Amino acid sequence: MLNETIVQGLKPYLIGEKIRNMRLKKSMGLVELGKHTGLSAALLSKIERGKLIPTLPTLLRISLVFSVGLDYFFSDDRTRRLVEIVRKAERKRFPERPGATDVAYFFETLDYKATERRLSAYLADFENVPQDKTKPHQHPGIEFVYVMQGELSLRIGGEDYQLAEGDAIYFDGTVPHTYRRIGEKSCQGLVVTTPQ
Numbered sequence: 001m002l003n004e005t006i007v008q009g010l011k012p013y014l015i016g017e018k019i020r021n022m023r024l025k026k027s028m029g030l031v032e033l034g035k036h037t038g039l040s041a042a043l044l045s046k047i048e049r050g051k052l053i054p055t056l057p058t059l060l061r062i063s064l065v066f067s068v069g070l071d072y073f074f075s076d077d078r079t080r081r082l083v084e085i086v087r088k089a090e091r092k093r094f095p096e097r098p099g100a101t102d103v104a105y106f107f108e109t110l111d112y113k114a115t116e117r118r119l120s121a122y123l124a125d126f127e128n129v130p131q132d133k134t135k136p137h138q139h140p141g142i143e144f145v146y147v148m149q150g151e152l153s154l155r156i157g158g159e160d161y162q163l164a165e166g167d168a169i170y171f172d173g174t175v176p177h178t179y180r181r182i183g184e185k186s187c188q189g190l191v192v193t194t195p196q
Contacts, residue, residue, distance in 0.1 A: 030045055033065065096135075104129050105124045110122060119194045119195075120194075121191070126181040126187040127181055134180055135178065139174070139193060141173050144170050145168065145169050145189050147188075148189055150183070153179070156171050
């Protein structure tokens with residue numbers, strides 16, 4: 001039996017309910033979640049129903065499956081902020097690969113402050129590098145690119161696509177892809193990716 005003081009202290013955080021909601025959003029059963037976490041379905045059921053308080057290591061295993069931080073479970077939904085602003089001056093610029101000399105793009109994350117992202121958004125400055133110098137990359141989910149300025153060439157799964165200012169492309173991020181600027185004019189775009 002759980003101590004009443006502990007139960008009342010944790011009640012506003014709705015930890016079990018948050019786990020259940022994330023699991024259902026992913027259309028995942030307790031057995032499947034158990035396979036991903038190494039925890040039994042019975043234990044997970046007790047946690048979801050509030051009959052058992054998870055330890056931090058247990059909660060961490062669950063959080064890794066849903067790509068959320070531990071802080072997600074300890075924010076009170078009544079006071080949690082749903083709006084985050086990233087000011088232009090706060091953004092950091094990174095090359096596609098740290099330490100590389102020939103890079104196809106530089107990026108700035110536009111949403112890093114949001115703790116429960118359902119997408120990731122970047123501002124990208126594309127460079128004019130030879131096609132053989134570009135390094136294909138891939139990631140889970142979908143990618144969307146909107147060209148704000150200049151012209152962009154993408155190679156997706158061995159096929160080339162050219163986009164001009166104002167054009168957009170939507171594609172499967174699991175297919176290897178590269179980007180490079182066409183011409184000398186600067187090329188900038190908005191890149192949005194989603195998880196699986």
